[in-house]
Amino acid sequence: MTGTQPFVLAEQALLGALLLEPSRIDSVRPHLRPHHMYRPAHAALYRALLDRPPDPGLTMADRTMALVRDAGAHAAGITPVYAHTLMAACPRPRHALVYARMIVEAADHRLVREHAVRLGQVAAADHARDGLADTLTHHRHLHRVLDDLHRRRPDHDTATSTPAVPTPELNPEPPLPGNLDDEQALIGALILDPAPMSALSRWLTPADFADTAHATLYRCVHALVLRGEPVDSLTLAWEAQHQGAFAAGDGGLTPELVAHIATSGMPADVDYRARRVLRAYVLRTAASAAAAVGTHAGDPTLSTSRLVTAARTALTPLDDALARRHNAITATKAPFTHTPPTTTATPWCTGVATWPTTGPDPTNPTAAHGPRSGRRP
Incomplete structure (x- = not known):
């Protein structure tokens, strides 16, 4: 994508709205945190806005200068000129809450992508060193992130307008x-x-x-x-x-x-x-699933709710493999x-033809490999 990303424009518009109309901070505060900002300078200025409540006794110029000083102590790039640039970048201050939602959605995408990248990296490392523990840990972390987003983000999609997101076709990881x-x-x-x-x-x-x-x-x-x-x-x-x-x-x-x-x-x-065969499959699947989740997280057309659904779908093969691994571990603890x-x-x-045979008792290991009384023509 060429030009400035929409979420950066949303950050500028929101900060401009809060500089122009400081009282709007109360409607934004419950939904937006400084870490949701992409640019450190924007995060520093938003933190200063949160820490400095509106003061009717200050003029807009005095308040803006105070905010610039507060933010400049934590990040470079905040100047009085840039503060005026932010004000000019705001189309409508009354739309501040919508701008905040745009910022949070972009932050959600970055968060999911970050955890997907980590999962892929540790899966590759575990594959090379014959391990698994780190992959299991980061798989759980990614699911926690998705669960948290599902709980905290309202669903703005409707059933008729949100077709299922196909999982991207990815090349499987080569075996060692x-x-x-x-x-x-x-x-x-x-x-x-x-x-x-x-x-x-x-x-x-x-x-x-x-x-x-x-x-x-x-x-x-x-x-x-x-x-x-x-x-x-x-x-x-x-x-x-x-x-x-x-x-x-x-x-x-x-x-x-x-x-x-x-x-x-x-x-x-x-x-x-x-179990070693299954472990290797888990690691290959973890790498592929992480890549698929990362691809979804990089898709700006997906809302947070659709991203969560698509990411969970991409993780399903890995979830299934880990469930079978748990069954394998449980099975080995019981006498065979x-x-x-x-x-x-x-x-x-399913679909394999079956028919009655007249062979030996299959529970007898010796007889199972001996001559059969009934042979196929």
């Missing part, structure tokens, strides 16, 4: 090499022993995987376990073929890659690897018991 190692180790361990899959699928979804091929294999393992089928490199490739993964070229998935991952698999702490597969699909596995 260690993230892909965790994913492959998890898939390999599940091929060796798919027993934990039923419990795992309650909080880890294919979308949590950074690598498309790994996500497809995780979905295929779940589909086999869901139907009570045995899991090995061949049955996994068979299921991937039935899901169209080879034809679609999901992440470069081939029968040879399936065999490689299956044969390179080693017994591992499945829960540990799965394997639940026999059922024909009820989890939400991310």
